[in-house]
Amino acid sequence: MWRHPSIAGLYPEYLIALHGVVRASVPLMEEALCRARELAPGDAVAAGLLSYLARHIEEERGHDRWLIEDLEVLGVPERDVWTRTPAESTARAVGAQYYWIRHHPPVALLG
Numbered sequence: 001m002w003r004h005p006s007i008a009g010l011y012p013e014y015l016i017a018l019h020g021v022v023r024a025s026v027p028l029m030e031e032a033l034c035r036a037r038e039l040a041p042g043d044a045v046a047a048g049l050l051s052y053l054a055r056h057i058e059e060e061r062g063h064d065r066w067l068i069e070d071l072e073v074l075g076v077p078e079r080d081v082w083t084r085t086p087a088e089s090t091a092r093a094v095g096a097q098y099y100w101i102r103h104h105p106p107v108a109l110l111g
Contacts, residue, residue, distance in 0.1 A: 012074050015067050020086035023064040024094040029057045031098060032106040045107050 004010055033053040039046035068078050100108035 012071060012076050015071050015074075016076070016081055016084060017087060017090065019064055019067040019071070019081055020090040021094065022067060024090075024097075025060050025063070026057055028094065028097050028101070028109060029053050029060065032101045032109045033057065035101050035106040039105065043105065045105060049107060 001007065001010065001014070032049065036046040036049040036053060040050060041047075068081055071081055072078060097109055100106075
């Protein structure tokens with residue numbers, strides 16, 4: 001990718017696609033944390049996720065903002081990122097994670 005003759009055009013597109021995934025990471029972990037709290041009294045694995053998810057959510061918070069800032073440096077306005085419909089594959093991948101979290105043990109998020 002880095003040696004591609006069109007890297008100047010491809011790299012912003014890559015960051016926009018990445019933003020579609022990264023912006024979902026904290027909400028996904030928050031959903032998993034909520035579900036783990038529900039299950040924790042009777043599920044040792046869910047109970048074991050509680051501190052990890054709480055800590056990791058804070059570690060990941062704002063990473064989507066970093067991508068927006070990088071894109072702005074490259075000349076892509078923030079509004080262009082937020083108004084772009086994410087790829088169908090992004091929606092499928094993120095949506096599948098919500099399914100696993102809600103309908104199976106939330107540890108599935110880690111897999």
